[in-house]
Amino acid sequence: MTIALDANQPLAAQSPTRDRLSALTIPAVASVGAGAIHAAAMGVHNEHRQAVLVFGILAAIQIGWGVAALAYERTGIVVAGVVANAAAVAGWVLAKASGLSFIDGLEDKEPIQWADGLAALLAAVAVIAAVVWIVRGHRLVGDRVSIVGSVLLTAVTVF
Secondary structure: OOOOOOOOOOOOOOOOHOOOOOOHHHHHHHHHHHHHHHHHHHHOOOOOOOHHHHHHHHHHHHHHHHHHHOOOOHHHHHHHHHHHHHHHHHHHHHHHHHHHOOOOOOOOOOOOOOHHHHHHHHHHHHHHHHHHHHHHHOOOOHHHHHHHHHHHHHHHOOO
């Protein structure tokens, strides 16, 4: 059997969504970073079961949304991420302003610390960038913007 190939055609057709990275790369990576910090917070607050559950649920939601946003560019998924990350930021503001009296281990007002401030910042970046994606009509950005932004967000999260 012989297969003829046209030298002017690529071997595999490329999907338009896979040719370039989506603008959702930045909000997704930011959400995953915030979720990773919340997962680490479970260990810091391990003496308070309610706090561990809250941080665990929040970590699962933020990481899960980041993965879903990268896999499926759908407005409904993006809106869910905006709501979840905005709720995380609002909860952080409330915790820092007055404490969360209904969650054991988080009932006292505490000063802003590096990890919780960074998690809130990353969640805010996820919200803002996802809203921009919705408003701009799901347009793509260049690979360099997505890659550089994602690398910077990851580096800030790790360090």
